[in-house]
Amino acid sequence: MEMLRSRPAMSQGKAQGPLAGLVVVDLTRVLAGPYCTLVLCELGARVIKVERPGLGDEAREVGPHIRGKSAYFMSLNRGKESISLDLADPAERVIFEKLLARADVLVENYRPGVLAKHGYGWKSLHARWPELILASISGFGQTGPYAHRPAFDMVVQAMGGVMSLTGHPGGPPTRVGTSIGDITAGLFGAIGILAALNERNQTGRGRHVDVAMLDSQVAILENAIARYAATGQVPGPLGARHPSIAPFAVFQTRDKPIVLAAGHDPVYKRLCEVLGAPELLRDPRFVNITERVRHADALGLELEKRLAQRGVDEWLALFEAAGVPCGPLNDVAAVLADPQVRARNMIVSVDDPTAGKLEMPGFPVKLDGGHESDVRAHAPDLDADRAKILAELE
Numbered sequence: 597m598e599m600l601r602s603r604p605a606m607s608q609g610k611a612q613g614p615l616a617g618l619v620v621v622d623l624t625r626v627l628a629g630p631y632c633t634l635v636l637c638e639l640g641a642r643v644i645k646v647e648r649p650g651l652g653d654e655a656r657e658v659g660p661h662i663r664g665k666s667a668y669f670m671s672l673n674r675g676k677e678s679i680s681l682d683l684a685d686p687a688e689r690v691i692f693e694k695l696l697a698r699a700d701v702l703v704e705n706y707r708p709g710v711l712a713k714h715g716y717g718w719k720s721l722h723a724r725w726p727e728l729i730l731a732s733i734s735g736f737g738q739t740g741p742y743a744h745r746p747a748f749d750m751v752v753q754a755m756g757g758v759m760s761l762t763g764h765p766g767g768p769p770t771r772v773g774t775s776i777g778d779i780t781a782g783l784f785g786a787i788g789i790l791a792a793l794n795e796r797n798q799t800g801r802g803r804h805v806d807v808a809m810l811d812s813q814v815a816i817l818e819n820a821i822a823r824y825a826a827t828g829q830v831p832g833p834l835g836a837r838h839p840s841i842a843p844f845a846v847f848q849t850r851d852k853p854i855v856l857a858a859g860h861d862p863v864y865k866r867l868c869e870v871l872g873a874p875e876l877l878r879d880p881r882f883v884n885i886t887e888r889v890r891h892a893d894a895l896g897l898e899l900e901k902r903l904a905q906r907g908v909d910e911w912l913a914l915f916e917a918a919g920v921p922c923g924p925l926n927d928v929a930a931v932l933a934d935p936q937v938r939a940r941n942m943i944v945s946v947d948d949p950t951a952g953k954l955e956m957p958g959f960p961v962k963l964d965g966g967h968e969s970d971v972r973a974h975a976p977d978l979d980a981d982r983a984k985i986l987a988e989l990e
Contacts, residue, residue, distance in 0.1 A: 613640020614963065618793075621646060621699045622676065625653040627749070627775055628733045628809060629705035630672040631782030636701070636789065638959040643676040644695065644985060645976065652680065652978040662951040670975040671956040674946050678976035679985050683714045694989040696725055701789055705733040708743045718804040729792045729802040733785045737808030747809055749777035756813025761820055764835040780812040842888040843867070846925060847900050852908040856899070857921040859885055866918045871902045941970045948974040 618641040622633045630653070637643045647653055655669040681688040696702060702721070704711055711717060711732075718730055732738060735747020753759045753771055763770030788805035796802055814821075819840060820831045831839060838844035841859030848854075858867040861884065868876045876882055876898060881891040888895055903911060908924060915922040926934065932943055932955065942958040962968065 612966065613638070616640040618642065618701070619699045620644065620701045620703060621695050623702065623704040623706070623711075624733070625705065626655050627672065627778035628781040628785070629703055630655065631779055632731065632733060632785035632789070633676065633703050634672055634674070635782065635786040635959075636703075637675045639961070641701075644699075644981070645673065645676045645678045646692065646695070647678055647680045647978055649680040649682050649979075652678070656978070662948075662954065665948065665951045667951070667954060667956075670946065670948060670951065670954060673975040674956070675973040676976055677981035677985065678978055679982045680979040683716075689715075691986065691989065695985075696721070696728060698989075699725075699728060700793070701729045701731060703731045703733070703785070703789070707746060708732070708734055708738045722802065722804070726801050727796060729789060729796065729805065731785050731789050731792075731805040731807070733781050733807045733809070735809050737811060738804075738806045742810070747777075749775040749809075752777040752809040752813050756810050757817055757820065758813050761817075761831055761833055763833040765833055767833065770833070776816070777809050777813060780816055781807050781809040784812050784815070837892055840889060841885065842892040843895055843899060845892075845896060847896060847903055849903045849908045849911055850906055853925040854903065854908050854911055855923045855925060856915070859888065861885065863920060864888070867915070867920050870914050870918045870920060871899070873898075873902055941968050944970050944972050946972050946974040 615636060618636070620633055620636050620641045620643045622629070622643050622645045624630050624633060624645075625647075633641075633643045633645075645653070653669060653673070655672060656666050658666050658668040660667050679691075681692050683689060683692060696716075709717075712720070718732075721728055721730055734743075735752060736742035736745055750771055753776065754769070756777070758772060758776065759769050762772055785805065785807045788807055792803040792805055823829065823831050823839060836846040836855075838857075838859070841857070843864070844857045844859045846853045846855050856867065858864050864882075864885075865877060868874060876895075879898075880887070882888050882895055882898075906914075912922055912924060924930070931937055937943060940958070940960075940962070942960065943955055944958040945953055945955050947953050956972075958970070959968075
């Protein structure tokens with residue numbers, strides 16, 4: 597293996613976690629890239645956000661705002677640092693290159709070719725800093741006929757087939773309620789970076805990680821592609837139903853909806869026992885999972901006749917005691933109040949100097965051997981860490 601020079605060190609402060617000591621230079625903005633670097637930050641990496649002078653990340657302008665600060669931006673960029681640099685300014689490029697010399701990872705989500713126009717394409721970066729890992733997250737990736745097209749979450753949800761599976765039969769095209777086009781690309785970006793870091797431990801050399809939002813949507817099509825490949829039939833929206841399991845849907849009780857996932861025979865038997873409906877076990881339309889899927893609408897009507905006898909809280913207690921997978925249909929307020937969600941630190945808070953205390957989603961990866969705080973460092977103001985970073989680069 598070719599011996600590579602050691603990178604100058606940067607302070608990691610009091611950061612803890614499996615990625616403590618890792619320095620990430622973050623050239624990303626809005627959602628896909630910042631979500632990727634948020635994952636790395638939550639795992640202990642030091643993330644230095646490089647932003648445009650005067651403007652910064654466009655997400656700073658996205659509402660809702662609290663005392664002039666974007667709650668959206670704060671939730672995606674907590675715990676990071678900010679320095680504003682103009683990459684067209686020679687003096688600022690010197691600062692940027694000093695950062696790169698000390699960094700482990702550079703993450704960007706420009707359109708392909710934009711970084712190269714500034715002189716920081718992969719070939720140039722790899723020649724100068726062979727240990728550096730570059731992660732590029734874009735709408736369509738670095739190759740292919742669509743590579744230079746712009747993309748947003750809605751675009752890739754549509755092009756990637758996810759919207760064609762979402763909503764109710766005969767209804768209008770429906771976007772998934774969260775930005776899974778961006779978020780899945782951010783998650784796959786983090787996975788690619790971790791893989792490249794592991795390889796660098798063995799080879800001493802970095803890699804270019806190329807993640808596309810469209811690719812990420814295709815990757816999560818799950819059984820939709822399997823069904824099409826097996827049957828030749830194009831899947832469509834089914835509302836809340838599962839295409840291959842029944843009952844597996846939302847059902848109405850006397851007062852509120854309940855979610856039941858009882859498709860497999862032993863669980864379906866327990867469901868019928870709780871409902872006091874042995875006849876649903878003998879009905880030829882429902883005798884096995886294949887028949888239950890074929891007659892899912894009829895089965896739903898039969899279940900709701902019986903579910904109408906009690907309220908959702910009563911049914912939840914009965915089904916949980918019998919080991920039938922079930923749950924309430926929570927809105928966001930109910931999620932934040934859920935004791936299981938709270939017990940898992942899935943709602944954390946930051947105390948921003950301007951906006952005050954703000955709650956936001958926690959991090960779902962739990963590691964043993966340490967206590968996870970339910971408090972996070974706040975997101976940085978634009979260029980807030982300039983003096984500290986410049987002092988370290990001297």
